[in-house]
Amino acid sequence: ASRSVDAPSPWSGRFWGRTRCSTDAAGKFTCETADCGSGQVACNGAGAVPPATLVEITIAANGGQDYYDVSLVDGFNLPMYVAPQGGTGECKPSSCPANVNMACPAQLQVKAADGSVISCKSACLAFGDSKYCCTPPNDTPETCPPTEYSEIFEKQCP
Numbered sequence: 001a002s003r004s005v006d007a008p009s010p011w012s013g014r015f016w017g018r019t020r021c022s023t024d025a026a027g028k029f030t031c032e033t034a035d036c037g038s039g040q041v042a043c044n045g046a047g048a049v050p051p052a053t054l055v056e057i058t059i060a061a062n063g064g065q066d067y068y069d070v071s072l073v074d075g076f077n078l079p080m081y082v083a084p085q086g087g088t089g090e091c092k093p094s095s096c097p098a099n100v101n102m103a104c105p106a107q108l109q110v111k112a113a114d115g116s117v118i119s120c121k122s123a124c125l126a127f128g129d130s131k132y133c134c135t136p137p138n139d140t141p142e143t144c145p146p147t148e149y150s151e152i153f154e155k156q157c158p
Helices: 123-127 150-155
Strands: 011-016 019-021 027-032 056-062 065-071 080-082 092-096 109-111 117-120
Touching: 027 117, 056 080, 065 080
Parallel strands: 065 092
Antiparallel strands: 011 056, 019 027, 056 065, 080 092, 109 117
16 A cells, blocks of 8 residues: 655654554454554554554754654564655655565564564564664664574564
């Protein structure tokens, strides 16, 4: 699916795709991946429950410079692509076109009731260890190098 969005300036936020969504008999809307917990289609300001592939956007920060990327910091649930339209400078698309779920190690997998892998946790989410979360005392590039888990995500979506 594709969706165009007009945003104010300045603005900063995240977008994500949810999968395997349904509405129950009481009218509560939920998704098996990246649900925001609102019980409605609209998230009403709530964020995605990881794992979720994110598009992160910051408009008009740092003297008018815009920033955007596809991020797997909160894990992966589906491939995503973001491309600016108009603008000046080095406005290139950012994407994660690979299905990381296919390469996800067993200890990071989130499975549906049918046993299929529907999302892939970050090692930080799965293990909560500072060496994977880059939190103190491992909060510098020197003390938080890439791990075998982060390299899986990087290899799939450099």
